[in-house]
Amino acid sequence: MGRFGAVWKRALSTKAAGGISSAVDSIILRSLKEHYLEASRMTPPPKVNPPAPFKIMPGALEKQQGPVLRRSYKDEEISISVMRLANILPSGAGDDDEDADDGINQLFLHVDVSKPGEDDALHFLCGLYPDAVGIHSVCLRPKVMSPGSLRKYSGRVFQELDEKIRYGFHEFIEERGVNEALFPFLQAWLYVKDHRSIMHWFKSVGTFLSHHQPSS
Template sequence: MSRLIRYARRTILSSSSIFSKTQFHCLQCHLSHGGTPSVQSRNATLAFLFRSRPYSTGVITKSPFEANILRILRSEIDYQSDYAPPHQPVTKFNSFAVEDRAGEQWMTMNGKFGDSEDIKIEATMFDGFVSVPRVGDDATGEDTRLHISVIVDISKRDGPETVEFVCSAWPDALEIHNIYVFSTSRDNKLVRPYIGPHFGKLSGELRRTLREFLEARGVNDELSVFLHEYMLNKDRIELVRWLQNLKYFVEK
């Protein structure tokens, strides 16, 4: 048994000695050439280190593929942050309080009209576009108009009734599509509403009156311009957040 222990001890010391000589050789090459060891030399040294010292398994290394992904993600985050850095989302627009929904494709606005109505606006990030001809005598080609879906709920504080406007926000105008009128029952369940006709099928006078109804409550073309500016900034914020979350996942 003592002979076996002495043999094992000599083997361990021999391995340590070989490793020390290997380290010394790499260091000697480094000093003599005035530069850093090659990638192959470093990898060979690291591989020998982990073979010779199995207790170093706690060290976590990334594969070349993962390291390349991280490099690209960091570069993209830096580019997006420098090229078009987003600013802090605004929290107020006219009489509305603006609530950003971080990590989501929506934002919410809340307001009041008089002493009897609550107004809630929910808007998507850009969810579509249309191509339109360029204007002007020498204009050629097409321009792109981005689209935002908007839902406006106007409810009475002293009753269960709510009027909901389903709209499109274009860069310079708000377009109404449908109007729902519904109420909640005593057990707070939503009563399924009759959706009514498309807004475009209503009489001209009724369409004009309903637009004035919304405009009096601050839901107008100016709101559309604000939403497009807000969503341009939110799009940059969410892109950087998405890139960072992806980087954190790969780093773990």
């Protein structure tokens, strides 16, 4: 194009920028509205209550992270956070149909068991399925996380532990109610949370664009 052509094209682009920007904003706003309305018509799953005596943490749906369920066991506090397989796999991984089904039917739990007067909690990372629960790792970590907290020794790889120890930890979490009975509630809860998040995204992005239309 040459130097003059580039300058000429830039000048035309600058002159038309306001009109083009306005048109692009209108296209995006229209698409956002269509998707928002489509999402609003989606049928939510049947309401499922968590297995007793677990209780839903107040405000858990509005928070990006944090415990979803909590219960007391003797003098202990048991708290559970949940995420999908898709939130752990690298971008682009698990795109085939079989992995996609696993993403729906496999959840990851962060289970913290804390005792009064102790600075650390026993932390389990577990895979939760419709018919089973498996432990991926066990470690002690501070109740209140701070920079450098995760640098502490996290223990051996769980599958390398003695079979009796592995069996004992499975019995430990089972006794505290961490089992496959949690799956129906947590799966439905994540659906509702994801739905709320995407609805909020459509609405907030649309509001931003409508409030920042270029002046004529």
